[in-house]
Amino acid sequence: MANKKNNKINSAATNGSKYDAVIDTNERAVAIHEHLVTCLVENHPGVLARISGMFSSRGYNIESLAVGTTHDPSISRITIACRGDDRIIEQILKQLSKLIDVIRVVDVSQSSHVERELMLVKVAATGAARSEIMQICDIFRARIVDVHHDCLVIEVSGTTSKNEALMELFERFGILEMTRTGRIALNRGPEILSVAEE
Amino acid sequence: MAITGAEIIVDALVREGVQVVFGYPGGCVLDIFDRINHVPGLRFVLVRHEQGAGHMADGYARATGRPGVALVTSGPGATNLVTALATAYMDSVPIVALTGQVPTAAIGSDAFQEADIVGITRPCTKHNFLVKDVADLARTIKEAFYIATSGRPGPVVIDLPKDVQKAKLENYVYPEQVRIRSYHPVIHPDAGQIRRAAEAIARASRPLLYVGGGAVECQSQLVALSERCDIPCTTTLLGMGIFPGDHANSVHMLGMHGTQYANYAMHHTDLIIAVGTRFDDRVTGKLEEFAPRREHIIHIDVDPASISKCIPVSIPIVGDCRQVLDRLLPLVEPKKHHEWIEQVRRWKADYPLRYPDDDKLRPQHVIRELYRATGGEAIVATEVGQHQMWAAHFWQYVRPRTFLSSGGLGTMGYGFPAALGAQVAFPDRLVLDIAGDGSIQMNIQELATAVTEKLPVKICIINNRYLGMVRQWQQLFYKENYSGTFLGTPDGRAAGASLYIPDFVKLAEAYGAAGIRVARKADVAPAIKEAIANGRTTILEVMVEEKENVWPMIPAGAGVEQMISGLA
Structure with missing residues (x-):
């Protein structure tokens, strides 16, 4: 990861392209890391299929995926968590940029950002366990959104690692069912990803 | 004045400067076919299989630098086009393919001759469109030509539901300019x-x-x-x-x-x-x-x-x-x-490229003789396999757009229709398809197109009775187990032979083309001369050595040091 900070050396490689993060190919790291790639795309039918198709046809894996329209209804924002070494991530960014309906692509995990995933967990909760679960929820700022004699449904949002820590704590009570969204992210500070051309 | 979707499509083609459309009709493109034969200056070439239309558009595009256009119906018409689209995509060839589609209301109902061609061609086109509103038609066609020809060129599919072709539009204007906010192919180098x-x-x-x-x-x-x-x-x-x-x-x-x-x-x-x-x-x-x-x-x-x-x-x-x-x-x-x-x-x-100069009729010699006879003044298309490599080795290409070959996808059956596409573009030039006895059978039906359209392409079949390139790999890497690569004995044309290879001379004649067969080295040059001079679509079948190999060769996944030079 260390050499990632100097990654503008080859900026010409993407001059006029849809994304900025460029990796100097002489210093590429082979270590595999998780990245969060965000795209602004045309809100057209089939765009998601183009993106997921690119991942599957080139053998890249999607760890999580979040899709939704933005405040501009003609634009959707897609956030993809994926793993790979620098070469793979560079190809993913370039191949995404190449899709005609993709307007902008950025690897948000390369700069300071806020990321969240939402999780709903149904936990077995009887007797004394109930209060213990409620205490844990307090600490994690999780909310109980449904109560039943035998179980609780708990809503929590946060980073994947926070949510997983919570899951681990719930495990001994018995997790009956759970579901989570894809991760979403925004850069911190005034920097925005917009469709405006450079 | 109101104008139909089909009329918009035909008008758009003319405005994009399209001079020829390669295609095949069907239920879902009848409205376009009803208009397309009324346009002066727009030639329609009826193919005999939609794959042929795709490769002809491809050959036309490679030979001219202008986008090739194919027009086919929905379902099987469109799926037959897929190999040609994938071929063009791998080799960055600009094609605009118009496919018919079932009416919008029927899409998704498994209607007769319905196929999700936008879904099927997504990974093998540069981009594709499904037009659901006649108001979007003109802009979509404009964008399709722009995308196909700009940046790294490639094939673009426009899927056209039948009701969109029939729908009427008031105030039709073909757009002058195109601007796609998510596509900026013009890149100023740094x-x-x-x-x-x-x-x-x-x-x-x-x-x-x-x-x-x-x-x-x-x-x-x-x-x-x-x-x-x-x-x-x-x-x-x-x-x-x-x-x-x-x-x-x-x-x-x-x-x-x-x-x-x-x-x-x-x-x-x-x-x-x-x-x-x-x-x-x-x-x-x-x-x-x-x-x-x-x-x-x-x-x-x-x-x-x-x-x-x-x-x-x-x-x-x-x-x-x-x-x-x-x-x-x-x-x-x-x-x-x-x-x-x-x-x-x-x-x-x-270390020049070479082959034994003996009495045997070797395939390399055929290419050399073709080159000599033409002085290199020809557009050469090839199929895929050994003959393709020999066509690359023993012909000296001096100008761009004179060698048409499926490089990336390696599509057998590409060369003949591609040659026809090039011949349509350049009626006065000599166009050759250097073929193998395997490859030529993959789009042989286009002989009917060639003869009907009076396209005097010369098909030189280098006949070694094998799928030679695969056989070469079996010889080198699979202990000479020639599984599935032997096509027939030289006397395989006898009735009752277990492996029957077609009589390509008779086949040419059946289609109304000329056929010439050569089996001796000395006869090659005169036969080539005759084929070039006859002014007709011609198959020149040359019975060459069975087990000639392409040398040199670096085995797949090896480095230069493992190169097999082949000849002692």
Whole structure:
């Protein structure tokens, strides 16, 4: 990861392209890391299929995926968590940029950002366990959104690692069912990803 | 005045400068067919299989540089086109394919002749569209031509539901301009990177140009660069003719079946100048052993995704190849590399492409004779296999757009329809399809198109009764187990023979074409002369040695040091 900070050396490689993060190919790291790639795309039918198709046809894996329209209804924002070494991530960014309906692509995990995933967990909760679960929820700022004699449904949002820590704590009570969204992210500070051309 | 979708489509084609449409009718394109034969100056070529239409559009596009247009119906018509689209996509050929579709209300209902062609062609087209509203039709067609021909070219599909073709639109205006906010193919090359490239060229002592199909408009720039700095030039299969093969600095094709001298040059170079090419596995072989002495790679390409995809590149330049070279040339000082250029010429002299010159009728000899008879003045299309490699080895291509071959996808059955597409574009030029007895059978039905349209393409079938390239691999790597590659004995034409190979002469005659068969070396040259002179679609079937191999060869996944030169 260390050499990632100097990654503008080859900026010409993407001059006029849809994304900025460029990796100097002489210093590429082979270590595999998780990245969060965000795209602004045309809100057209089939765009998601183009993106997921690119991942599957080139053998890249999607760890999580979040899709939704933005405040501009003609634009959707897609956030993809994926793993790979620098070469793979560079190809993913370039191949995404190449899709005609993709307007902008950025690897948000390369700069300071806020990321969240939402999780709903149904936990077995009887007797004394109930209060213990409620205490844990307090600490994690999780909310109980449904109560039943035998179980609780708990809503929590946060980073994947926070949510997983919570899951681990719930495990001994018995997790009956759970579901989570894809991760979403925004850069911190005034920097925005917009469709405006450079 | 109101105008129908079908009328808009035909008008749009004319406004885009389309002169010929290759296609096949069907239920879901009847409205377009009802209009298309009323347009003066727009030629419609009826094919006999939709794959043929796709390859003809492809051959037309490669030979002219203008987009090829195919028109087919929904369902099987469209799926038959898929191989041609994938072929064009791999080789970056601009095609606009119009496919019929069931009416919008029926989409998704498994209607008769319905196929999700937008879904099917998504991974094998540059882009595709489903037009659901006649109001979007004109803009979509404009965008399709723009996308197909700009940046890195490629095929674009427009799926046209039947009701959209029938729908009427008031106030139709064909758009003058196109602007797609998510697509910016015009990339201004970075001046700093071009400067770095010039510095690297000045420092290099063994530079090598490596040129692919993306440099098709760059011949004079490449020759200028090569001559100014003593830089030898190798090309990929699709780069043949872009750098003149008869130039002293040409080292011809590199890679798996490249020349020894091209591969040696790549092995010893300290600076690769890659132009419009993508370091395909058939070029590089084993990546770890590719060009081990290189200090730098300058990679000029219009597609950023091609850069550093297979091989890390130290000086990437994204942009139109000709524009980049035009800006690079003034920064490059003349430089001599006597030792290097001498070394390369010595390799070229010591390891020429060759074959035994004996009494046997060898396939290489046929190509040589074709070249002699034409003086190289022809457009050559090929199918895929051994004959394709011999057509690359024993013909010297000196101009771009004179060698049409499926490089990336390796599509058997490509050459004949591609040759027809080129012949439609250039009725007065000699167009050849160099074919194998296997490949030619994959789109043989287009003989009917050729004869009907009076396209005097010459098909030279190099008949060795084998799927020769696969047989060669079986010989070398599968202990001569010729499983599934033997097509018939020379007497296989006898009634009751277990493996029956068609009589290609009779087949040609059945279609109304001319057929000539040659089985002796001495008869080759006169037969070629006759075929060229007859003014008709002609099959020239040459019964060659059965088990000739393509040499040299670097086995798949190996490096230059494992090259098999073949001949003692």
